[in-house]
Amino acid sequence: MQHTRLFLGDEAIAQAALDAGIRGAYAYPGTPSTEILEYIQRAPEAAARNVHRAWSANEKTAMEEALGVSWAGKRAMACMKHVGLNVAADPFVNAAITGANGGLLVVAADDPSMHSSQNEQDSRFYAKFAMVPLLEPSSQQEAYDMVWAGLELSEKLRVPVVLRVTTRLAHSRADVRVRAPRPENPLSLPPDSRQYTLLPANARRNYAALLRKQRDMIEAAEASEFNAALDGADTSLGIIAAGIAINYLRENYPGGACPYPVVKVCQYPVPEAPIARLIERCRRILVLEEGAPYIEEMVRGHFRKSPEVRGRLDGALPRAGELTPDDVATALGLKEPPALKLAEVVKARPPQLCRGCPHADTYRFLNEALRAYPGSRPLSDIGCYTLGALPPYDAIHSCVDMGASITMAKGAADAGVRPAVAVIGDSTFTHSGITGLLDAAHENTPMTVLVLDNDTVGMTGGQESLSSGRLEGIVAGLGVDPAHMRVLTPLPKNHDENVKALAEELAYEGLSVVICRRACIQIRKRQ
Amino acid sequence: MKHDILIAGVGGQGILTIATILGRAAVREGLHLKQCEVHGMAQRGGAVYSHMRLSSGAIWSDMIPCGGADMLIAMEPMEALRYAAWLAPEGWLIANEEPVVNIPDYPEPERVHAEIRARPRHVLFNATELATKAGASRAANVALLGAASYFMQMPAAAFEQAIADQFASKGDKVVGANLAVFKAARELAESRAAK
Ligand SMILES: Cc1ncc(C[n+]2csc(CCOP(=O)(O)OP(=O)(O)O)c2C)c(N)n1
Ligand code: SF4
Numbered sequence: 001m002q003h004t005r006l007f008l009g010d011e012a013i014a015q016a017a018l019d020a021g022i023r024g025a026y027a028y029p030g031t032p033s034t035e036i037l038e039y040i041q042r043a044p045e046a047a048a049r050n051v052h053r054a055w056s057a058n059e060k061t062a063m064e065e066a067l068g069v070s071w072a073g074k075r076a077m078a079c080m081k082h083v084g085l086n087v088a089a090d091p092f093v094n095a096a097i098t099g100a101n102g103g104l105l106v107v108a109a110d111d112p113s114m115h116s117s118q119n120e121q122d123s124r125f126y127a128k129f130a131m132v133p134l135l136e137p138s139s140q141q142e143a144y145d146m147v148w149a150g151l152e153l154s155e156k157l158r159v160p161v162v163l164r165v166t167t168r169l170a171h172s173r174a175d176v177r178v179r180a181p182r183p184e185n186p187l188s189l190p191p192d193s194r195q196y197t198l199l200p201a202n203a204r205r206n207y208a209a210l211l212r213k214q215r216d217m218i219e220a221a222e223a224s225e226f227n228a229a230l231d232g233a234d235t236s237l238g239i240i241a242a243g244i245a246i247n248y249l250r251e252n253y254p255g256g257a258c259p260y261p262v263v264k265v266c267q268y269p270v271p272e273a274p275i276a277r278l279i280e281r282c283r284r285i286l287v288l289e290e291g292a293p294y295i296e297e298m299v300r301g302h303f304r305k306s307p308e309v310r311g312r313l314d315g316a317l318p319r320a321g322e323l324t325p326d327d328v329a330t331a332l333g334l335k336e337p338p339a340l341k342l343a344e345v346v347k348a349r350p351p352q353l354c355r356g357c358p359h360a361d362t363y364r365f366l367n368e369a370l371r372a373y374p375g376s377r378p379l380s381d382i383g384c385y386t387l388g389a390l391p392p393y394d395a396i397h398s399c400v401d402m403g404a405s406i407t408m409a410k411g412a413a414d415a416g417v418r419p420a421v422a423v424i425g426d427s428t429f430t431h432s433g434i435t436g437l438l439d440a441a442h443e444n445t446p447m448t449v450l451v452l453d454n455d456t457v458g459m460t461g462g463q464e465s466l467s468s469g470r471l472e473g474i475v476a477g478l479g480v481d482p483a484h485m486r487v488l489t490p491l492p493k494n495h496d497e498n499v500k501a502l503a504e505e506l507a508y509e510g511l512s513v514v515i516c517r518r519a520c521i522q523i524r525k526r527q
Numbered sequence: 528m529k530h531d532i533l534i535a536g537v538g539g540q541g542i543l544t545i546a547t548i549l550g551r552a553a554v555r556e557g558l559h560l561k562q563c564e565v566h567g568m569a570q571r572g573g574a575v576y577s578h579m580r581l582s583s584g585a586i587w588s589d590m591i592p593c594g595g596a597d598m599l600i601a602m603e604p605m606e607a608l609r610y611a612a613w614l615a616p617e618g619w620l621i622a623n624e625e626p627v628v629n630i631p632d633y634p635e636p637e638r639v640h641a642e643i644r645a646r647p648r649h650v651l652f653n654a655t656e657l658a659t660k661a662g663a664s665r666a667a668n669v670a671l672l673g674a675a676s677y678f679m680q681m682p683a684a685a686f687e688q689a690i691a692d693q694f695a696s697k698g699d700k701v702v703g704a705n706l707a708v709f710k711a712a713r714e715l716a717e718s719r720a721a722k
Binding site for chain 1 (some may be wrong): 537538550554559560561564565566567568569570571572573574585586587589590592593594605606608609611612629630631632633634638639642690695698
């Protein structure tokens with residue numbers, strides 16, 4: 001029995017994971033992956049089966065929790081944005097060495113064009129690095145089907161499998177045919193208890209097994225229903241189209257019928273046989289892929305016989321940014337690049353803090369307290385509060401990776417900067433700020449850390465923050481002197497007293513933590 | 528039959544509601560659809576858009592090619608101009624007159640309106656005002672949808688049913704007010720198009 005539903009790419013993944021019988025989904029919010037776990041949290045069947053669906057502290061804990069579910073023989077999914085995979089890289093790469101027991105699917109949502117991110121790294125490199133299969137859907141339907149296929153492949157080859165989506169598919173809706181649900185696996189621990197004990201002797205044996213499986217992975221990709229060699233009469237050009245790039249190709253031909261031979265790549269490792277055949281037959285090769293020139297580099301380097309390769313590296317397509325149907329049309333010589341000159345009256349409209357946002361009040365008293373130290377530059381982090389880097393606040397001067405405000409400010413203090421100031425959100429703090437603050441507490445580093453506690457994960461749409469009700473306890477537990485831990489309420493009427501309190505901590509030659517606590521107005525509205 | 532529609536506005540203006548109602552109407556008519564939208568950073572008061580593609584046949588790209596949109600629906604006049612390049616030469620531009628001034632260098636609204644009026648096919652009106660008069664001050668988005676619907680090959684009843692479904696949980700009064708806004712705006716588009 002099948003029926004059709006309208007799903008965002010992210011929702012298709014979530015529904016498929018529930019249908020395919022996962023025991024738990026583990027995630028930390030991050031655009032464009034957030035909607036996966038949010039969907040599972042709303043789904044009645046998840047509640048009925050009590051599928052694990054609470055947010056994790058960060059992507060590393062999420063990955064390890066999912067690994068534990070897989071260890072116990074059940075199916076699990078860990079979801080994150082691309083940079084989240086950096087945080088989870090240690091368990092991810094080592095999970096390839098332990099292998100999977102129950103199916104283990106790692107969803108990485110990449111953000112080419114950096115719509116909401118610090119970089120546009122391509123998660124396909126991570127799968128290659130860990131030497132595990134990767135699936136990359138070209139449609140919401142494939143996203144749904146690939147969750148099923150990925151979990152099956154994971155159990156068959158006994159390795160974690162990556163599902164890579166990009167922003168466009170994650171946040172685009174289309175109709176999806178869903179399947180009848182499958183029951184959960186029974187609990188069954190791995191038969192050989194050494195499998196997950198990566199002492200060198202065990203690790204070497206597991207690694208040899210992973211290397212042996214590489215051939216199986218390539219064969220699985222060559223036989224995959226998601227990859228295809230589509231014939232075309234005109235062999236003056238051969239096209240390799242990966243993931244959603246195939247849609248931008250078909251968009252340019254009536255009925256989607258491309259006149260050139262095409263190899264569609266949606267399951268990795270890259271299927272070798274059809275690509276080798278394409279290169280044999282065609283004089284020129286055009287590689288269309290979303291993200292980095294991943295396949296393009298392989299084709300240029302590996303297959304020396306290949307005549308002429310076009311793509312992102314030779315300027316046929318833009319080197320950076322999300323691919324568009326227009327880019328592909330231009331590369332095919334079907335269209336001039338569109339003239340995107342804006343009328344003179346059109347001004348940039350950058351995102352900004354909501355009116356009444358507590359962070360705005362915090363930045364006003366921070367700026368005033370810092371007037372005593374001309375040229376000082378607070379280091380900061382990622383969240384709504386990063387918008388304080390823009391006018392009218394111009395209050396913060398860095399945003400690198402989750403938690404880096406505290407550790408960079410510590411480095412700056414170590415280097416002699418006074419006052420050293422870090423500004424971090426409550427969820428960013430519990431994600432990756434705690435360990436850095438432990439370093440600073442251990443050395444009583446002279447710095448002032450402002451924790452902007454709006455009681456939610458604001459940037460990604462107001463998810464529950466794990467810091468809720470625990471912040472003072474965590475800070476005190478790390479060994480911060482209680483005399484230098486303050487809680488302020490960022491409100492216009494408290495401005496003067498907040499300036500005074502902060503000024504005292506800035507002047508203190510030791511570690512201070514100033515919690516600026518007022519709830520995000522967006523979640524206040526919803527309650 | 529195909530409609531490629533770009534919807535534009537400022538984060539928080541409710542452009543996703545327009546997309547959702549359009550989607551409901553299209554599904555009711557048995558059409559395929561692909562609709563992409565902006566989540567994340569830009570939703571905090573920045574420029575946002577949604578690409579809505581409806582078709583009786585297969586739809587490939589989630590994004591409308593530049594210069595290919597049959598219609599551009601804009602909740603805000605400057606945002607209409609930001610995406611003007613997406614509109615096909617014979618496409619219709621349906622725009623709200625009411626500016627959202629949340630940046631220091633927002634131009635004179637009259638200059639923005641003049642640029643829109645220079646486009647051959649446009650319906651520029653104060654959707655906020657029309658919605659308020661029809662009894663639903665927060666339904667400027669439904670007003671724009673009403674005006675846009677006049678130019679689409681789908682029956683008014685499909686939209687009306689979709690609006691009723693969309694607001695059903697808020698009660699009959701809200702549904703009735705939104706339907707009144709839809710109808711008033713559709714009539715306005717009809718009279719403008721006749722000119
Ligand atoms: C490794 C990583 N995970 C997730 C994100 C996405 N992300 C950016 S900021 C943020 C949360 C910010 O929450 P909080 O610190 O409470 O600040 P707020 O937005 O509420 O001001 C998230 C989830 C990211 N950029 N990097
Ligand atoms: S969502 Fe909340 S935290 Fe983010 S800018 Fe708005 S009020 Fe501030």
